[in-house]
Amino acid sequence: MGLKIIVTVKQVPDTHNISGEAMKEDGTVNRAALPTIFNPEDLNALEEALQIKEAVGGTVTCISMGPPNAVEVLKECLYRGADDVVLISDRRFAGADTLATSYALKCAIEKVGGFDLILCGRQAIDGDTAQVGPQIAEKLGLNQLTCVAAIAAIDERSITVKRSVEDGYEIVKSPMPVLLTITGSANEPRSANAKKVMTYKNIGKELSSLSYDETYMSVAHGTPVLSHIREWNVEAIGAAPEQCGLSGSPTKVKKIQSVVLAARESRQIANSDAGISGLIHELIEENIIG
């Protein structure tokens, strides 16, 4: 058997290592000062896809929507064993909220077509929304299994997973095709394979609007090698421009406040009812606690 697996991966700012310089005076985020990384749970989604491929056979296609340098996460996918990668990039995708993001990814996934499984990370650390996966599923009319902590069984027609929920876990089975969101506890992602790094580190990008086919792979020494990374724009995926990017995003950011302290200043709080209730109120006002 051969399953066709699609994995969505995102390049994100490393929000867990934000330093003072990453915040501008006006409280907005200075993205330029932030290193970018492979969204951690997307690495788990990729690992799960690779393990399924190794267990039952198939291909793994990774798709990312982002600026041109998001190609870096796609190269990371190739280093780990993905068969194919596609970059969705266009200025008109900029400013997308989860609705516009899932719309663009849905168009790209339809263009790839013929899939059995779509694997997403549970959430991306820049927004922590966990919305894009279920929204892609809805747009494709697919079933979804979210917060997957392990795959219990898989055959040609169905997949059984363990989902973690607040008060325990549940084992759920769904026929394919189905979309899964994978959590960080599902597996330990592998690191890059040195040989594949050699093969792909200088791979180029090519803007293409051709229909999806596999002729770009050259079969050298038995294993297909990708000759270039395809980049698709709004037209290539057949998306309606008004549903993309900022114009396709119903949510608007009204205001942003920084919560990073200017410097580590230590304050002594009096051990009195007034002192402690003052502290609690301060933390509530600053949205540190709810």
Next chain:
Amino acid sequence: MDSNNNVMVFIEVRHGRIAEVSLELISAAAGLAAELGGQVEAIAPGHRLEEELPRLGHYGCRRVYYINDPRLTHFTSIPCARAVIETIRRHDPAVVLFGATTRGRDVAPRVASALKCGLTADCTDLKIGDHTIKDRTYENVLLQIRPAFGGNIVATIVSPESRPSMATVREGVMKMGTPDPGREVEIIPESIPFSDDDFISEIIEIVREEKQVNLKSAQIIVSAGMGASDPEALGLARELARILGGELGCSRPVVDAGILDKEHQVGQTGVTVRPNLYIACGISGQIQHRAGMSEAKRIIAINRDPHAPIFALAHYGIVGDVKDVLNKMIKAYKTKA
């Protein structure tokens, strides 16, 4: 359409009981609906909820649309999303709220996608206010307040051009009102034309388990050291963690003494955490412990020794007995305005 200003809450059921977060949201919705001049409504997909649903009234819900079907006894995505989508289409609320739980965050995005409306995840506060886009001012829109960028910023999100405004709200942040058994809710059966294909997910097994500790992704950690390791102090630390919606951490000697599981240990040989708030209770602050928590955005240290090294790291230092201080913190939080 002449729109109403109602606020609707998705009712989450766990093992036949209404989840606490749903009651918190009903209470919050009551405040929002009062400002908007609307009423509180609820959507309850499930089975055999007749005895549970009246509780919604006690917290201020006026009517609940009850989708009663034995196949909804256990949550699965598609039928639940369909029930919510249909009910919203029929009754056109201005605002819809979901708990930011596994189930709430599973169903809400599907609903938002189908209705092509905005959805803000994991809010920690909700307000009503105005918003201007170009020269048009939208009055009384839902201001959805949430931390983003790993807690480094707090963003206020609005979605005035799509209806309804939808948000998932973190468990425990909205204050549950005092129940008034005199208030009644109208239970309105809502019938949804499900097809067999909607029940595509098959639940094989449901296992209840004590919640595992998840220090890494916790935004708030209350951590107990040897100075807070007796049952009473530990109980208070646990209680504070619970009401703040955080997790309980600890120092290594507490694990070595067999008081807490290794999963709770913060530090060089434990977990490294970067929460928004770390409350160190009776922890001296040795380097091996600090290695695991020094990057917390805010640190509160409670210690009776004014020279404990933890104070050099803390943003807020409180010198005093840990039980005394924790009691005061719990009281102050519970009586917050």
